[in-house]
Amino acid sequence: MKAIVYESFTGHTKAYAELLSKSSGIRLFSLEEASSKLNREDDVLYMGWLRAEAVSGYKKAAKKYNVCAVCAVGLARIDEKTEAAVKKMNNIFGIPFFALPGGVEMDKLPGYYKIPMLVLRKFMVRSLKKKPVLTTAEEDQLDAWTHEGSRVNAEELEPVLLWVRTNFKT
């Protein structure tokens, strides 16, 4: 079976996973649900949220299923250097990797995440504003930190959908 499997904390990854499942017709399971529905032979497109550059749940999914591609949902767009660091840290090699902007919603975070994120926001906004020139990814990061909210957008999924239609047909 082919399936989309996701793990989400505040709902952005879940929203992308639901949009992708609806547009592609591929079955969708949370990482938790998948354990009773899928096995080692099943082909999985895995979607997880970024937490300190770790793709949440990916290591678990890679042990249990045949992960064919990964989507990482983070704060905003990332540059090539960050993408390479994320792939290295999560040991994602030889399969397609897509980074998607999720945004941040402080009110959905429990205190143990909210407090460090508020500190990080202050630091990031200050250091990004100090830079004379920002890259496109840095501009997007600054915008995401200063305009809280979901950045989930169906258009961001187009490259993923193209890959699914070409390589991940049921």
Ligand SMILES: Cc1cc2nc3c(=O)[nH]c(=O)nc-3n(C[C@H](O)[C@H](O)[C@H](O)COP(=O)(O)O)c2cc1C
């Ligand atoms: C503790 C914590 C760590 C985070 N680390 C990163 C990170 O390393 N890179 C990034 O781009 N976004 C990071 N984010 C932002 C989340 O990945 C982003 O809010 C994402 O949309 C969350 O997805 P979800 O709504 O599916 O949980 C972090 C958020 C939290 C709460």
